[in-house]
Amino acid sequence: MAAAQHTVRIDGRSIRLSNLDKVLYPASGTTKGEVLGYVSAIAETMIPHCRDRAATRKRWPDGVGENGDAGSFFQKDIGEDAPSWVATGSIDHRDHRNAYPLVNDESTLVWLTQLAALEIHVPQWRFTSTSSSPRGKGPSTRSDPDRMVLDLDPGPGVDLRQCARVAVLARDILAGMGLDAVPVTSGSKGIHVYAPLDGTQTSEDVSAVARELARALEKDHPDEIISSMKRDLRRGKVFVDWSQNNANKTTIAPYSLRGRARPMVAAPRTWRELASPHLRHLDFREVLDRVERRGDPLADLTRSSSSVRTSERLELYRSKRDAKRTPEPVPEAVRRGERQERAARGDTGDDAGASVFVIQRHEARRLHFDFRLEHDGVLVSWALPKGVPTDPKQNHLAVPTEDHPMEYRHFEGTIPKGEYGAGTVRIWDSGTFVLEKWRDDEVIATLTGTAATGIGGTRTYVLFRTQLDPPQWMIHLKADTGSATPRPTRRRAPVSAPLPTAVHPMLATRSSAAELDRLDADDWSFEMKWDGMRAIVTIDGGDVTITSRSGRDVTESYPELLAVADTVGADSAVIDGEIVALGTSGAPSFSKLQERMGLTGAREIARARRSAPTRYLAFDVLAINGTNCRALPYEARRELLIDALGPEPDAAEDQADAVVVSVPPAFDGDAGAALRASEQFGLEGVIAKRRSSPYRTATRSQDWLKVPLFETAEVVVIGWRESEADPTGFASLLIAVPEAGGLQYAGRVASGFTAAERRRARRRLETSERRDPAIDVPGDARREAHWVAPESVGEVTYRERTPEGRLRHAVWRGWRHDRDASEFVADP
Incomplete structure (x- = not known):
């Protein structure tokens, strides 16, 4: 049985989580769900230490075993199945190029953890230019390192307290260099000591300084410290590993989990903590509690590096201005050593x-x-x-x-x-x-x-x-924003309803011309009601999926509409609209569209395209470039839609099938004028939409009101009566309409068919023939009737409905292959 899956929405992105009850740390019984809860809660604190750094991941798909590393592996390249929204930076290696994920947001951190990437390792430098997609198209630009790290690794017979003493010795040397160091208990064995840099030295320069520092510590304390890479010399000593400042090396990221027997964390600490005789590594619950109470001891490190990025971010501003010619402030790029001097004076250039x-x-x-x-x-x-x-x-x-x-x-x-x-x-x-x-x-x-x-x-x-x-x-x-300033709140593992994969569109409530006439045009917008098939178009890069109102994939039936991907000015979008085919009058014709509905064979579709080309009239946008737009008001969504697709072209530009996708204009006037215009142009009616309304999927809302110019009904065919004139066709179809509790007999429809349509329908209906009617049918309707399973949906027009529920003067409009009888609901 498939494992239970849950979809969460973080940073506006949907992430599917699975196996939340799976134990990843057997020694403590810690589950995947608890691990995901930790990374979501710590993300705000952890991400500044990872931002724009190439992330190498160590994964434990089957959880951490007794041996720790058993079953684990390192992964550098992001892989082919990564979401398109994960930011990447690419690096050229000797014989290949890797695209590394950048842990720049909570959604990326949660996605990596879902893949059991318990450890995140990052270098001491950042990318200055990166890409989101396509993956690995070219190498990204790397900055010089903005921090130095010393890894204090205990040799055999050495405990954490001895590492702490060496950390203090390293701190004193770094302080003499003007660098304020911060310790991090690694969550594994030793201690890392971080110091901020001004970004003016290369990785080679920093590595050389770190190596000399390690040698100096060894020279002064030869019985406690070693800087040599030879493992057999480390017994009883602390190895000061300076090599992690190499541009090709990485260090476990601060606040990352470790793949140990228990869920320990690389935890930034204070120097006072390091002096405690009870010093030990911390697990994820202790780290969350400390951050909640005390904040981040490593925060000053990111603030120092941000001053480097600030100067870099103003390069474009400076390049456009000459301080001698403009009165605008044009700050100089901060030179080597100036940042430390400014910071020492408390001069950051910003107000507190x-x-x-x-x-x-x-x-x-x-x-x-x-x-x-x-x-x-x-x-x-x-x-x-x-x-x-x-x-x-x-x-x-x-x-x-x-x-x-x-x-x-x-x-x-x-x-x-x-x-x-x-x-x-x-x-x-x-x-x-x-x-x-x-x-x-x-x-x-x-x-x-x-x-x-x-x-x-x-x-x-x-x-x-x-x-x-x-x-x-x-x-x-935002509407109704008051004078009280909201307080920011700490956020833990937010979960909101994601946009469904198969979107069922928002529906309008039936209204009347008199009701529409009472609406204020300042609060309502009026659109024409199109005589076609409702369809949701989903665009993901170059891929297009078209689904009917019931969620059925109909993409292959309308190949010409794949051009929407080239028309929409966005990488991804979810759009609501209507598929139509134009009749001889130039207005959408449902009977013309019938020639295309339900076709799946490539040859028959190609033939039908020549006689009945279709186009897509878009009237709403649910998402664009990964942003869920449903909560935006109608007018905002419409502006986005027009911006993405462009408005309906002028008639002179609209050459039959030359325009495949467009946004028809909203009517400029009141409801009465809109209804008169709809009738004049031979359209189906008018839809009124409240300008402030959000988009509510799968909901029939009073925010959208529809007034058809003639009565229509969707019906389920339950049988037919034979024709004396054409024994291969039928005289009439027996139909039912949905009511509370099921289907109700609604009479017969005998007109609106061609002879060929009657014969085609007869052949299809005979395949589902049954002995008795599927619903209760009056005795007079049973004579000479053939009954079929209630599977096929059609649409009729009618003059009125009798007290018994019959549709008077019903005329067939066509089959609704986009509707599923099993999901049939009343259309009020």
Whole structure:
């Protein structure tokens, strides 16, 4: 029996977890579920020490045995089955290239742990340029190391306390070099000593310094310390391993689990702890408790290295500006040794306290606003051509620009003509913000600015990426954000409902013209009701999957619609829309679409394509580039959809089957005018959609209202009556409609068929013939009837429904091969 699986959603990504009850550490009985809980809880603390570093993993698929390493193996390359959202950095080796995963977010850490990668090993350097996909397309750029590490490995007969004494000796030498060291009990045998670097020395330089430091320690304490790589000389001594500063070497990442008998952790410690006579390695529960109570002793190390990255991040900003020509602040790149001097003076260039924002009004060639948020020592910036959104129903374009220095938050002035960004800059609003989320594709922040002007107090904004290359973003104002600033909360193992693999679309509730006429056009949008087949299109890179309303895969029946992958400006998307075939009048024709529905053979599809080409009318987007859009309001989703696909082309450009995928326009006017337009163009009716409504999958909602211009019903065929004129066809079909508790007999339908259609239907129905009707049928309807299993669904129009439930003047419209009778529900 297959192991139970659970899908969690982390960082907006769905991750499938399995075997949560499997014991990975037999000595302690620790399960995979407990391990996953640890990495999720520690992710926020651990990731800064792993970010942008090539991760080598040590995996135990069958759990840790008594021997520890038995059944384990190292893995460097990310592998072919990795999710596309895992960031990678590639390295050229002697005869091959490896793409390494980067543990830059909780979702990646959880995914690796799901694969039983208990240990994460990383180098002392970071990538400065990386890729997300395709894998390993070219080598990534590596920076110089931003930290030095000494691995204090106890030889035979040496305990952890003796390693601690050597760690203190190493600390004193490093302090004399101006480096503040932090110890880490490795969770295995010894102790690691980390020291921050300014990123101006190569790995070779750092390795040479570390080697000399180890030799100096050995020279001063020959009875306790050895720096030689020869194992047979280590008995009774601590080996100071300096080699892990080599660019090709890695060290167990701080806060990583270890593959020992029990779930021990590489735990950063304080020097006071190292002096304790009770010093020991810590397990994952103890580490979580310590971090919760005391924070991260290694945090200053990441802050020091972030100053290196800050200077690097401002290189593009500096390259565009000449400090002699512009009044803008243009900080110089920090030179060798300056960082330590600045840090010693407490001069970081930043204000202490809460994160800050500034919004500047920039009158350049075109007026726009610059939206800037403090992050990682710089102002991350977006240009807003249409200004800051003031209405939650209307998103605005946000164009990412280069990072700006923190000093820029105070800048006002005129940039001279001929210089980059020439024009006048004025501060429109500024203040502080509380960060809710910061991901590569989404930022959520609650800003507190000026109450009387600017953003008008406290507002929450969501910036989300809609396109990866070139990057394109939107900014959304959250509705009903009050004046109280929310407090950030510690997050442990979040789980939310993922987007289903087979998406069942949102459905509209039947309404009337009179009800629609009462709707406020400011709150509702009106779209035409298309006479076709509802379909969800899922795009994943170049792969396209088309599913019907019931979830049936119909991709092979509509090969021309595979062109949607080339049309959508996104790497991945889930889109809702309608497959239609145009009739002679130019309007969608359900009878024309009948020529295509249910076909699977390549030859018959090819023939039908010539006479009945189809197209896809997209009207909603559920996800784009991995971001779930369902919670966004209708108007925001529509703006994303138009941005990804482009609007419906002009009639002059719409040459029969030249346009395969498009976004039909919403009607510009009220409900009455929309209904009149639908009737004039020979369409099926009108759909009204509340502008503020989210997308609710598999739900019939009052936020969407439909008014058909004629009554239609989906029916289940339960039998037929023979024809005297054509013994190979039929005179009429006997039909049923769904009601509470099952199907109800709804009468007969005799018109709407061609002679050929009658014969084809007769042959198909005869294969499922049965002796008695599947439901209760009146006696007068039983005469001369042939009964069939209630498996086939069709659609009819009718004038009215009698008190007995019969459909009067029913006319056949066509078979609904996209509908499954077993899942048939009433359509109110």
